[in-house]
Amino acid sequence: MRVFFVNQFALRPTDRGSLRHFFLARFLVENGYQAEVVTSDIHYNSRERLQWVSSSESHSGVMFRVIRGIGYKGQLSRLCNHLQCAIKAFFYLLRSVSSNDVVVGSSPQPFLAYSAYLAARVKRARFFYEVRDLWPQTLIDLGGLTRSHPLVRCMFFIERVLASKSEKIIVLMPLAEKYFAAIHGISSSKVVWIGQGVDCSAQVGRSVGRKPVGSYAEIVYAGSIGSANCISSLLEIAGELQGLAVPVHFSIYGEGPERAGLELKAAQLRLKNLDFMGALSRNSVLGKIAEADFAIALAHSSPLYQFGISFNKLFDYFLAARPVIFIGDVAKNPVAEARAGVVVSETSSKAVALAIKDFVAQSPEYLQDLGENGLRFLKANHDHKVTGQKLLDIISSR
Known part of the structure; x- marks a missing residue:
């Protein structure tokens, strides 16, 4: 069985940033599974293009597959990049996924998670929906859009499909089950909280103590x-x-x-x-x-x-x-x-x-x-x- 983690901004251990999917995938590899992370070549934070020696790389037994997309600065080019990655990933997953596999579609942006679901459905693979951000609600509460906005309506539709059709909903917010119950009528038994994972064995230099009195x-x-x-x-x-x-x-x-x-x-x-x-x-x-x-x-x-x-x-x-x-x-x-x-x-x-x-x-x-x-x-x-x-x-x- 192979487990595919599909997240546009998942990072390799050589990159700068969160390594959630690498840690999850590596743990599965250590327990006898095959794991692959499908990601893009644009860093989520700096928006710089990451360097890849080829379209796939292996790190500690975890295969990383890159989906190359257009660069972006403004909101329109960003949306185009997200849609492009979703389309490319859909066709890659159609070629790669079998009915014995598991697909985890993650939602730092919802279109890629939706294409992962569609590919899993076509190939009759198991699908899990990982909620990184409550995208429609985020656009309303932090972005100032209304529920009637076309983009918000589109994202609510995608979220409803993914929440209802997935085998489980994996969330990072500890009380997100209340959201899915209130908005989509999803039973709390379907929602599983798996928080951010950290390598706690990492050696971190400790502070030697407070600065001298009078200092800042x-x-x-x-x-x-x-x-x-x-x-x-x-x-x-x-x-x-x-x-x-x-x-x-x-x-x-x-x-x-x-x-x-x-x-x-x-x-x-x-x-x-x-x-x-x-x-x-x-x-x-x-x-x-x-x-x-x-x-x-x-x-x-x-x-x-x-x-x-x-x-x-x-x-x-x-x-x-x-x-x-x-x-x-x-x-x-x-x-x-x-x-x-x-x-x-x-x-x-x-x-x-x-x-x-x-x-x-x-x-x-x-x-x-x-x-x-x-x-x-x-x-x-x-x-x-x-x-x-x-x-x-x-x-x-x-």
Whole structure:
């Protein structure tokens, strides 16, 4: 039996970013399965074209197959790229999948997941729907579109088909079963939560301790720089802290379409306590997180987050055992569940700045305990062997 993971933005272990599908596929290979990841050659975050020596590569027994697509910058060319990849993947899967195989269609964009379902149906293979993002609802809650918009209606149709026709729905948001029950009438027994998997055996350089008294506290953000990541709010918070003369410094690691505009805004605000550091390899950025005093994540105020979150950056923060500052109000917050930091649900930048001022003044022993709590939570719930076993259980259940 072969298991095909179809995700446009799945990455090889040599790439920079989340390795969810590599870890899942490798676990299956270690347990006697064959596994293949069907992906594209455009990085989801930087939008740069990734280099491939051929159309297929093997990494630790996992076969990666690349679907080459057009580059994109704007929304129209992005949509064209998504549709092109979906069509190419459909014909590749028709040639490759047999009735004994399993197809996991993932939805960082819904069209590719739909083409994976169609190919699986034609070949009479088993199909599992992995929900990375609640795309129609995301466009409504964060994108400002209405339910009557043609794109939203199209995505709701695709989501309804995939949810109803799949053998199981794999979700990353811990409360997503409520969404599928309310919107599509899907029984909670069909929905399986398999969170982000992390290699907890990775060696991460630990911080040697707090900086000398009188020095600043280093706060790291490591992740995408886009409209969904609230970096504009972070700049305003940094401005408030600068005005209060709180000795903190923010280092922002990552790339994204909003970076240039945010750097201009930081210059206009005359921020001396914040720098954009660019993107680094995962091992390098983990080292930077571990060397910092704190790590920070932010979330919009949105009804979308009533179903929980799956922020990759949080798992990197936990792995580096850093106390986390989380700004936002989300259900089943991992930082709160792990007791790994402080959750600030205030909306004004001044109130958030005051909360950060109080938090960074906590004792080193207390902050170290928070970091260790996050690491323990990660090992218990998100080690890649834990998530891999969950997937293996549902695949082998028939």
